[in-house]
Structure formats: C-alpha cells, structure tokens
Amino acid sequence: MTFGAVTPLGVVLGLLRFYEILIIVYVLMSWFRPGGLFLDIHRTLGTIVEPWLGIFRKIVPTVGMLDISPIVALIALQLIGNLLVRVLR
Numbered sequence: 001m002t003f004g005a006v007t008p009l010g011v012v013l014g015l016l017r018f019y020e021i022l023i024i025v026y027v028l029m030s031w032f033r034p035g036g037l038f039l040d041i042h043r044t045l046g047t048i049v050e051p052w053l054g055i056f057r058k059i060v061p062t063v064g065m066l067d068i069s070p071i072v073a074l075i076a077l078q079l080i081g082n083l084l085v086r087v088l089r
Helices: 009-030 037-059 069-089
Strands: none
Touching: 009 037, 009 069, 037 069
C-alpha cells in the first residue's frame, strides 16, 4: 500500500482537524468535571483551545445555559480549512 506525498496543505488541514478534536474532547470533559489526571488533561487542553474559543465567547451569546461558542468555533475552523483548500489548490 502506498500513500500520496505529504503536502504542506495536507499537514495544515491535518492540524486543523486535530485541533477540532481537541476542542471536542475539551468540551466533553467539561460536562463531567473529572478529577486527578483527567483534571490535569482538561486544564492542559484548556490552555490550548481557550484562546480560540475565547474569541467566540466574546461574540456569541449563550442560549439559556448552553454555550454554543464551541460549535461556532468548530464551524469557523471548517471554513478556514475550506478556504485554504480553495486558495492553495
């Protein structure tokens, strides 16, 4: 089995997808407020994803008690990835 050549665009898109996964894991972990090692993981993920999520928390209002800013942040990452594909291909 052979794989295609690794391109800079492919690497960037892969990093965007990985960042999306980190956001999803961070949000899911926030629902359960884990302790011990999982709390450390949650805090570490927070330092990685909160700068991006914070942008959208300032813009997107909460709906009742539901914070939908992570959804908007994920959509923005998807749009950035799509824009990169259109511009750089």
